[in-house]
Amino acid sequence: MSRDPVTGAAPTVVLGVGGGIAAYKAAEVLRRLRAAGCDVTVVPTRAALRFVGSATWEALSGKPVTAEVWDDVHDVPHVRLGQTADLVVVAPATADLLARAAAGLADDLLGNVLLTARCPVLLAPAMHTEMWENPATRANVETLRARGVVVLDPAVGRLTGADSGPGRLPEPEAVVEACLGALAGHPRDLVGRTVVISAGGTREPIDPVRFLGNASSGKQGYALAAAAAARGARVVLVSANVALETPAGVEVVPVGTAEDVRTEMRSRAAGADVVVMAAAVADFRPVAAAEHKIKKDEEGGVPSLALERTPDVLAELVADRGGAASPIVVGFAAETGDGTGTVLDHARAKLVRKGCDLLVVNDVAGGRVFGADDTQVHVLRPAGAPPVTVAGPKSVAAHAVWDAVAGLLGGRPPVRPDAPPAAPDAAG
Numbered sequence: 001m002s003r004d005p006v007t008g009a010a011p012t013v014v015l016g017v018g019g020g021i022a023a024y025k026a027a028e029v030l031r032r033l034r035a036a037g038c039d040v041t042v043v044p045t046r047a048a049l050r051f052v053g054s055a056t057w058e059a060l061s062g063k064p065v066t067a068e069v070w071d072d073v074h075d076v077p078h079v080r081l082g083q084t085a086d087l088v089v090v091a092p093a094t095a096d097l098l099a100r101a102a103a104g105l106a107d108d109l110l111g112n113v114l115l116t117a118r119c120p121v122l123l124a125p126a127m128h129t130e131m132w133e134n135p136a137t138r139a140n141v142e143t144l145r146a147r148g149v150v151v152l153d154p155a156v157g158r159l160t161g162a163d164s165g166p167g168r169l170p171e172p173e174a175v176v177e178a179c180l181g182a183l184a185g186h187p188r189d190l191v192g193r194t195v196v197i198s199a200g201g202t203r204e205p206i207d208p209v210r211f212l213g214n215a216s217s218g219k220q221g222y223a224l225a226a227a228a229a230a231r232g233a234r235v236v237l238v239s240a241n242v243a244l245e246t247p248a249g250v251e252v253v254p255v256g257t258a259e260d261v262r263t264e265m266r267s268r269a270a271g272a273d274v275v276v277m278a279a280a281v282a283d284f285r286p287v288a289a290a291e292h293k294i295k296k297d298e299e300g301g302v303p304s305l306a307l308e309r310t311p312d313v314l315a316e317l318v319a320d321r322g323g324a325a326s327p328i329v330v331g332f333a334a335e336t337g338d339g340t341g342t343v344l345d346h347a348r349a350k351l352v353r354k355g356c357d358l359l360v361v362n363d364v365a366g367g368r369v370f371g372a373d374d375t376q377v378h379v380l381r382p383a384g385a386p387p388v389t390v391a392g393p394k395s396v397a398a399h400a401v402w403d404a405v406a407g408l409l410g411g412r413p414p415v416r417p418d419a420p421p422a423a424p425d426a427a428g
Contacts, residue, residue, distance in 0.1 A: 010039040011183050014081050014117075016090035016110045017057075018097040019047020020169075021160050022126040026091050027052065028172035029179075030060050036180060041081060043067070043110045045097065069109050081109075082116030089179050090114075092126030092169045093151075095137050101149075102140040120182040122150040124175050124248070129165035148188070150232075152178060152249040174248035181230035186399055189406045191232030192414040196272045196327075197225050198265055198279035198313075200240035202258045206305065207290035216280035218242030220332075220375065220394050224278055225250045227398035231406075236272075238264045240279050258282045258310040269317055269327055273415045274405055276330040277314045278360075285310050318355045327415065328408050330401065331356040334364040344378060344387065351380050358404055360397075361387075379404050 013033055017026045023044070033040050042057040046067045057065040082088065090097065090110070097110075101123070106112045114121065123144065131137055132154060141151050152175070157168040169175075199221020203211040218239065225237045226247035235250045240261055246252050253268075255261050258281045269275045284307040294303055314331045321327065333350050335343045347361040361378040376391040379401060390400040 010037050011086045012084055013038045013040045013179065013183075014085045014088045014113055015040050015042045015061075016088065016093075016097075016113065017042060017044040017048040017052070018090060018092045018094040018126075019045045019051065020092045020094045020126050021051065022092040022169040023048045023051040025169055025172055027056060027060055029089075029091050029175050030057070032172055032176040033179060034061070036176065038179075038183075041085075043081065043113055045108055045110055047094075067108050067110070069112055079112070079116050082113040083118065085113075085117060085119050087120050087122065087179060087183050088113060088117045089122045089124070089175070089182075091124035091172075091175050093123040094125075095127045095131040095134070098123065098125060098137060098140045098144065098151075102143045120150065121148075122152070122178060122182055124152045124170055124178075125154050125167075126169035127154070127167050128159055128163060129167045132167045145191075150178070150182060150230075152229075153251075155246065170248040171245055174245055177226060178230060178248045181226065181395075186227070186231055187406070188232040189409075190228055190402065193233045193273040193409070194236070194271060194415060195228045195233045195274040195276065196236045196238065196265065196268045197221055197228070197276040198238040198240065198261055198281075199225070200242040201280040202240050202261060202282045203256055204258065204282050204285035204310075205289040206286050207292065207294045209293050212282060212285065213241070214280045214282065216240075218244055218279075219373065220397065221276075221278035222247060223394040223398040224276055224401060227395060227402055231402055233274075236268055238268070238279070240281075258285060258313070262311050262313045262316065265313055266316060266320060269320060271415060272327045273409065273412075274330065275317055275327045276332075276401075277317065277356075278330075278332045280334065281313055282310055284308065314354050314356060328358070328405060329356040330358045330360065330405065333359055333361045335361055336364060344380075347378065347380055351382060357382070357408055358401070360401055377401075 015030055017023050030040055040061050041063055042061050042065050044067050054065040101114050106115050144151050152170055154166055155168040155170045156166045158164050159167055200218035201214040201216030203213045205211050222244050225235050228235045229247055229249040237250050238253045238255055240255050253264055255264055261279055261281055287306040287308050317329050331354055333347055335346045337343045343363045351359040359380045375394050375397050377397045379388040390397050
């Protein structure tokens, strides 16, 4: 995390901790924020201190910790902390804390900080499923979001005791990723928008243990999802064979084959403002998968494999559009140059052929990009507009794509202005 360009000071973060069992996970959030170069002050609620004591927070933060407005009154902490913070994050944010924040109650230090903050505020809820789905909680969340507060959706997974469902605190790395995105100052220009993104690589079965696949890690698609969520979008991520942490506030739909991707993307595109085909979808698949494992011929024979073309999902998404509510369609292309043209030559031809609104192009010659954390992409637009070239972390490339998308969205109204926030389908 970069320091203030004028003063050289580290970003100032107030980490609020609500009184839930997930309070212990906030210790890892604190550790990661400090490792990222943030100056962190922990402000727990009184209930939180019954789960994790002040000694833990003081040892990890290097600062005194209190829940009361009556301590160190000469420093006026109930006002100063909120006024001077670059970010206030609360993890976990309990149902009670969400209700008090929505009502503007300030009977402890954290409540006062939330009222005086003039910086981005990010809340990471954690509670039982029944509490999260209760209409009162949903109304409080919508009230806070309408005020510009970033309220992440909880993860789905094991809760206290034997219970399981939506309500689990997102993993600390996902919370910190959202925090760093907020500190980076990216615009909240996708609030109210629904985006559907595919990521990863499909696997086409040959037999029960073998498949045709590709080298896609899904990192760029996941970076796109995290960036869209940070900019306020409701994000559905159709994920094909990816082993990555789910970005905070993102609904994940796991899929396996090209046909799975086709089904999910086409069914969800009708309710989306933006559809992004970042997955590496197989061009070919076996005509028929063997019911049993194909045995090796001890005499050295090699079985033949009949292939057929898979549907062109991107082309179908473009063809499905119709009317003012049609989504913006963004395609991805992994290209290499050859004797017939450069990477950009092939990409421009593909943009015309596919008919999508934007085409994001990677040069993958020599295995570049796949699995790497850094990339170089060219964002192509129709009508001869010059490409935008971005090199660096995939998160930077993701925001460059959303910058281009935001320009196309302009003043278009959201496709689903009254859509409820998604409940992510991902293990917590």
